[in-house]
Amino acid sequence: MDLKLYLISFFSSFTALFAIVDPFALIPVFLTMTDRFTPAERRHVCSKAAIIASCILLSFAVAGEKIFHLFGISIPAFQIAGGILLLRFGIEQLSADRERVKREEESESFERQDISIFPLATPLLAGPGSISTVVIRSSTIHTVVDELLFLLSIISVFIITYFLLRSAPYLYRLLRRTGLNLLTRIMGIILTAMAVQYIINGLTTIWQQLQAG
Numbered sequence: 768m769d770l771k772l773y774l775i776s777f778f779s780s781f782t783a784l785f786a787i788v789d790p791f792a793l794i795p796v797f798l799t800m801t802d803r804f805t806p807a808e809r810r811h812v813c814s815k816a817a818i819i820a821s822c823i824l825l826s827f828a829v830a831g832e833k834i835f836h837l838f839g840i841s842i843p844a845f846q847i848a849g850g851i852l853l854l855r856f857g858i859e860q861l862s863a864d865r866e867r868v869k870r871e872e873e874s875e876s877f878e879r880q881d882i883s884i885f886p887l888a889t890p891l892l893a894g895p896g897s898i899s900t901v902v903i904r905s906s907t908i909h910t911v912v913d914e915l916l917f918l919l920s921i922i923s924v925f926i927i928t929y930f931l932l933r934s935a936p937y938l939y940r941l942l943r944r945t946g947l948n949l950l951t952r953i954m955g956i957i958l959t960a961m962a963v964q965y966i967i968n969g970l971t972t973i974w975q976q977l978q979a980g
Contacts, residue, residue, distance in 0.1 A: 776913055780904055780920035784824075786957040787856060787896045790928040791942075791950040794935045796891070800882055810933055815883035817929040820892035824901045824921050831905030842906045843976075846969030849899035853962035856896045860955025892928065903965055 801809045827834070835842060901921065908914050931938065939947070 773912065773916060777916045777920050780917050781923055782957060783900055783904060783961050784897060784921060784924045785927070786954045786961070787853065787900050788892055788924055788928060789860065789951060789954045790892075790931045791938075791947050791954070792860070793891055793932070794939055794947055795944065797887070797932055797935050798939060800887070809935075812881075812883045812887065813929050813932045815881075816887040816892060817925040817932075819884055819888035820928075821922055821925040823889060823893040824897060825918060827898050827901045828905045828918060828921060831902045834902065835906065843969040843972040845899075845906070846903055846965045846972070849903045850962045850965030850969065852899050853896055853958055853965065857955050857957075857959030857962050860951050860958060862952075862955075892925070900961075 801812060804812065832842075834840075835845060904917060905914075908917055942950070
């Protein structure tokens with residue numbers, strides 16, 4: 768595999784994960800939950816949440832196929848199920864109507880001194896959609912280099928997410944809610960297309976297995 772294919776592999780994984788994490792949509796929620804925090808406390812929350820969320824997804828990336836074997840789930844079945852889940856998220860993002868955190872969870876966060884683990888790291892950053900994305904993509908990796916590039920893409924997503932959340936007050940003043948909703952819709956288009964592709968891949972594999980059997 769040459770450098771061009773390595774870069775395509777990296778950016779494909781990066782785009783898929785960045786679209787489902789969608790830190791732009793998280794900015795208003797993050798500002799609301801951290802309104803009582805000082806800038807230093809907000810930076811600490813950002814860094815801790817990004818580290819924890821990346822560790823969660825890195826764990827699923829490494830253990831992806833083992834999870835399939837443990838529960839007796841075939842890869843095509845998970846591709847279809849995960850694709851349907853991501854399709855739902857993508858459609859919600861297209862209407863900028865995706866509920867990132869439930870009202871009771873948001874209310875509970877106001878009573879917490881540390882929101883970095885819950886609800887920020889999980890389920891906001893590392894939730895069902897991002898975990899499904901990581902597990903599906905890890906199932907298609909067959910070389911050590913691709914595995915390393917995939918892990919690097921996960922780390923890169925959360926490095927960028929950290930800086931975006933750290934800059935949340937400035938980004939919100941610059942983009943306002945209309946600009947953030949526009950970026951969320953763009954992420955939704957990408958996510959919807961990827962979800963459909965996952966479903967197609969799963970159905971195609973099942974069809975080929977039926978023909979071969």
